[in-house]
Amino acid sequence: MSEISVTVVRNILEAQDRIAKSNRKLFEDHKVFVLNLMSSPGAGKTSLLERTIEAMKSSYRIAVIEGDIQSQEDALRIKRLGVETIQINTGGACHLDANMIQSALEKIPLNAYDFLIIENVGNLVCPAEFDLGEHEKAMILSVTEGDDKPLKYPLMFQKSSVLLINKIDLIPYVTFNTERVKKTVSELNPRIQVLEISCKTGEGIDKWVEWLRNRISLCKH
Ligand code: MG
Ligand code: ZN
DSSP: OOHHHHHHHHHHHHHHHHHHHHHHHHHHHTTOEEEEEEOSTTSSHHHHHHHHHHHHTTTSOEEEEEEESSOSHHHHHHHTTTOEEEEEEOTTOSSOOHHHHHHHHTTOOGGGOSEEEEEOOSOSSGGGGOOOSOSEEEEEEEGGGOTTHHHHSHHHHHHOSEEEEEOGGGGGGSOOOHHHHHHHHHHHOTTOEEEEOOTTTOTTHHHHHHHHHHHHHHHTO
16 A cells, blocks of 8 residues: 555554544433444344344333444334334445444434444454444354354454353354354453344343343442
């Protein structure tokens, strides 16, 4: 890269950093807990949101930002649950960035919410590189993706506070060594919490909801 293009890249990254900080300040000022949910396509982000919202919407005021390259499919699924949902279409970009979130926030009166969930674009790689201003990152790995993923895509596992191992109802039919994943992940990130869930049967969702409740109550103080 030439010296000029290096400077341009650095300026863009610094601008993103500034916007992420200003998003974070906004969330803190309004005492809204913000979660950045990441995974590869098809791991179950929207299904997890459906389960989470069903379990929590009577106690918390929830809003959702849906990130997808294209389409309104996921936003329509969430809107059906009666929750405020803003769809971001990245138009090709394979991750959300702080700037996109800042624009979406113009449509969300933050003082009306306790909990904002950002569903990132399905991708196991670069969403982990972009700070959106969220409080916590959580990620899903489904058992159909294979137990080698933490070794192949370590960054997302390193940046997440919670790993949800989803589709555990399918374990009898696939080769997936949960203990191997737990061991690798705890070496990559000693502070990560691992929860085993099935969005299909509802198993384990109570523990996830409990983690969220604790996290939301911390934001209120
Ligand atoms: Mg989606
Ligand atoms: Zn990307």
